[in-house]
Amino acid sequence: MxxxxxxxxAILACYPQKEQQEQILRAxxxxxxxxxxxxxxxxxxxxxxxxxxxxxVAEDIHLGYESVIAVFLHETxxxxxxxxxxxxxxxxxxxxxxxxQSLNKIAAxxxxxxxxxxxxxxxxxxxxxxxxRVMLIKIADRLDVMRNIELxxxxxxxxxxxxxxxxxxxxxxxxxxxxxxxxxENIFFRCTEPEKYREINNKLKxxxxxxxxxxxxxxxxxKRKLSEAGMKVTYKQRTKAAWSIWKKMQKQDIPFEKVMDLxxxxxxxxxxxxxLEKEHELCWKxxxxxxxxxxxxxxxxxxxxxxxxxSGYESLHITVQFRGDIFVEVQIRTRRMDDEAENGHASHWxxxxxxxxxxxxxxxQSVRNILESDNRNDYEYVSRFLSEDVFVFTPDxxxxxxxxxxxxxxxxxxxxxxxxxxxxxxxxxxxxxxIKDRLSTGxxxxxxxxxxxxxxxxxxxxxxxxxxxxxxxLKLKEEELKKAATGRELLERRLKNWKMELPDEDLTxxxxxxxxxxxxxxxxxxxxxxxxIMDVKSYISRKQQGEEEAAAIPSSQTxxxxxxxxxxxxxxxxxxxxxxxxxxxxxxxVSYKMARCCNPIYGDEVFGFVSVKDGIKIHxxxxxxxxxxxxxxxxxxxxxxxxxTSTTSSFQTTVKVITDDSAAYSSVIKTVTDFxxxxxxxxxxxRAGRSAGEFDIRMQIFVSSNSVLxxxxxxxxxxxxxxxxxxxxx
Numbered sequence: 001m002x003x004x005x006x007x008x009x010a011i012l013a014c015y016p017q018k019e020q021q022e023q024i025l026r027a028x029x030x031x032x033x034x035x036x037x038x039x040x041x042x043x044x045x046x047x048x049x050x051x052x053x054x055x056x057v058a059e060d061i062h063l064g065y066e067s068v069i070a071v072f073l074h075e076t077x078x079x080x081x082x083x084x085x086x087x088x089x090x091x092x093x094x095x096x097x098x099x100x101q102s103l104n105k106i107a108a109x110x111x112x113x114x115x116x117x118x119x120x121x122x123x124x125x126x127x128x129x130x131x132x133r134v135m136l137i138k139i140a141d142r143l144d145v146m147r148n149i150e151l152x153x154x155x156x157x158x159x160x161x162x163x164x165x166x167x168x169x170x171x172x173x174x175x176x177x178x179x180x181x182x183x184x185e186n187i188f189f190r191c192t193e194p195e196k197y198r199e200i201n202n203k204l205k206x207x208x209x210x211x212x213x214x215x216x217x218x219x220x221x222x223k224r225k226l227s228e229a230g231m232k233v234t235y236k237q238r239t240k241a242a243w244s245i246w247k248k249m250q251k252q253d254i255p256f257e258k259v260m261d262l263x264x265x266x267x268x269x270x271x272x273x274x275x276l277e278k279e280h281e282l283c284w285k286x287x288x289x290x291x292x293x294x295x296x297x298x299x300x301x302x303x304x305x306x307x308x309x310x311s312g313y314e315s316l317h318i319t320v321q322f323r324g325d326i327f328v329e330v331q332i333r334t335r336r337m338d339d340e341a342e343n344g345h346a347s348h349w350x351x352x353x354x355x356x357x358x359x360x361x362x363x364x365q366s367v368r369n370i371l372e373s374d375n376r377n378d379y380e381y382v383s384r385f386l387s388e389d390v391f392v393f394t395p396d397x398x399x400x401x402x403x404x405x406x407x408x409x410x411x412x413x414x415x416x417x418x419x420x421x422x423x424x425x426x427x428x429x430x431x432x433x434x435i436k437d438r439l440s441t442g443x444x445x446x447x448x449x450x451x452x453x454x455x456x457x458x459x460x461x462x463x464x465x466x467x468x469x470x471x472x473x474l475k476l477k478e479e480e481l482k483k484a485a486t487g488r489e490l491l492e493r494r495l496k497n498w499k500m501e502l503p504d505e506d507l508t509x510x511x512x513x514x515x516x517x518x519x520x521x522x523x524x525x526x527x528x529x530x531x532x533i534m535d536v537k538s539y540i541s542r543k544q545q546g547e548e549e550a551a552a553i554p555s556s557q558t559x560x561x562x563x564x565x566x567x568x569x570x571x572x573x574x575x576x577x578x579x580x581x582x583x584x585x586x587x588x589x590v591s592y593k594m595a596r597c598c599n600p601i602y603g604d605e606v607f608g609f610v611s612v613k614d615g616i617k618i619h620x621x622x623x624x625x626x627x628x629x630x631x632x633x634x635x636x637x638x639x640x641x642x643x644x645t646s647t648t649s650s651f652q653t654t655v656k657v658i659t660d661d662s663a664a665y666s667s668v669i670k671t672v673t674d675f676x677x678x679x680x681x682x683x684x685x686x687r688a689g690r691s692a693g694e695f696d697i698r699m700q701i702f703v704s705s706n707s708v709l710x711x712x713x714x715x716x717x718x719x720x721x722x723x724x725x726x727x728x729x730x
Contacts, residue, residue, distance in 0.1 A: 139168060233269050294321060514531055610636040671716050
């Protein structure tokens with residue numbers, strides 16, 4: 001009888017029912033016939049691989065006969081998909097076909113960089129395992145591959161070994177498949193550190209008889225005293241695996257002989273049901289017997305009975321000295337505690353520190369239940385987390401994880417911001433797709449971009465990732481600022497041609513007329529032609545005509561002017577309407593202007609300076625030019641003060657912000673507008689001569705008073721990423 005027949009007989013022996021054996025044989029013959037010409041690297045028939053996997057599934061994991069059938073069908077339709085169409089109708093149940101197809105999806109995964117994306121690949125594998133048996137079969141498949149790793153080419157060996165350590169060993173550990181996990185670790189160790197593996201393995205073999213003799217001798221007085229105390233105890237002996245020993249040697253920087261828990265024994269005590277107090281009493285009694293017999297290392301005492309671990313794990317661990325310099329680890333627990341540790345939520349993988357993932361634990365626990373239960377309903381359990389994420393690939397095999405409902409546009413932004421901003425569509429598994437199309441796990445997505453593409457506010461209606469939303473909002477704001485700059489340049493050029501002026505107070509009036517929030521919005525509306533620039537000209541003309549008519553009224557109906565002083569005539573207008581400064585009585589009709597060097601705001605400490613051409617200019621006391629003017633021209637200094645209330649709606653000032661996060665730009669702009677201030681212009685530039693990543697933001701804004709400005713600056717300083725925010729003169 002050849003090897004294949006031996007293996008097949010061993011598989012059939014696990015399923016004594018004739019009907020089950022017939023279905024297994026039918027699946028095997030289909031696979032054997034389809035793959036009769038397919039060989040492994042050692043020139044043996046490829047059918048040896050599915051036979052090896054099926055035997056592990058049957059003998060080691062103890063799954064039902066359906067899983068064995070799925071193994072044969074998986075390997076068959078993986079290489080010969082046309083076989084699916086030729087299967088006899090009703091030959092195999094739909095659930096078996098689904099398991100086989102899920103295994104095919106996992107087999108198609110080709111991790112680009114396992115070390116960097118291990119968690120994502122692991123979640124992708126699990127997402128294909130809606131039937132928990134899929135994952136168990138895949139672990140069996142990987143074990144057979146690793147048992148025959150030498151058959152693969154060198155490059156394939158390295159990839160399989162890396163995948164095994166970062167993907168399959170953690171999953172096997174979480175599933176409680178400890179013997180399989182240990183075997184996979186040892187094969188990994190043998191492949192990556194062959195010399196160290198041989199050294200440790202040879203030492204274990206050389207000392208095997210000695211260890212067994214030592215443990216038997218160690219337990220003789222313990223068994224006798226526990227029996228005399230009337231305690232029923234089960235004893236489990238173990239020796240650490242080669243890989244586990246090597247890890248401890250590396251972590252503690254010790255030789256093989258110094259590994260303290262190389263010898264370990266577990267005492268499992270039978271106790272009355274539902275008597276927690278009695279359980280604790282018996283555990284501590286056993287502890288006393290052990291430590292009375294052997295000297296304990298109290299620094300290594302672990303009491304997880306008085307205070308169980310957060311996972312629920314309960315046990316007493318103590319290391320004792322035996323025959324001088326031999327150390328033995330003793331674990332003491334009750335039958336209930338042992339069942340909890342092995343099968344409950346405090347299972348071995350949890351207390352050993354393997355990272356527990358939200359939503360994954362209940363699904364993994366359901367797989368454990370399959371190993372211990374014949375209840376068919378267990379197979380129908382589907383983890384809730386499976387619907388929370390989608391996993392898609394780039395054309396070169398890089399895996400990306402996105403939330404459920406993610407679109408092509410979300411995927412583009414996930415790869416790179418610029419690709420998202422220029423995205424015009426994609427191909428999904430080779431077919432065209434729009435930026436709005438939703439993605440599904442396992443798809444290969446290639447983004448298409450266009451150099452003339454621009455983000456639209458409509459994009460915010462269908463993207464789901466925060467990165468995409470934030471980048472779109474920021475770009476839209478930047479586009480609006482560019483439009484505002486274009487509109488402002490256009491208006492200023494026209495005003496210059498018309499020889500007209502448009503003061504800030506008139507800009508504010510026009511904003512209200514067109515129901516625009518800020519002056520920047522007004523400029524952007526001009527650029528978009530939503531505001532006709534000729535309407536602005538008409539407004540200015542009407543205002544100028546009204547002022548000329550007012551100037552023609554007889555002098556008896558107007559305030560007394562200072563004849564021969566053109567600026568004084570203009571001052572009459574200012575002081576009769578929008579005069580928000582009170583000047584010395586003798587000069588009450590003299591015109592004034594806000595000095596551009598410091599841009600005073602209502603509420604600032606100010607003084608007036610009598611200029612030759614522009615009347616009185618109002619400066620802040622903190623103006624950079626103040627000291628020079630006061631010292632050199634004391635006779636031209638005029639005392640001024642603000643009115644008790646300001647009748648002018650806004651004053652222009654400049655704020656400088658330093659940030660180490662370019663994303664803070666939009667938050668800073670929002671803060672300004674949230675306080676009702678108008679933004680005239682803004683810019684963000686990298687800081688010259690500074691460390692990479694720092695930016696200068698400069699904004700010209702209109703505020704009603706310095707108290708409002710103080711509130712704005714205070715709020716900006718609290719914005720994430722902002723290093724400083726100050727008011728500057730220009």
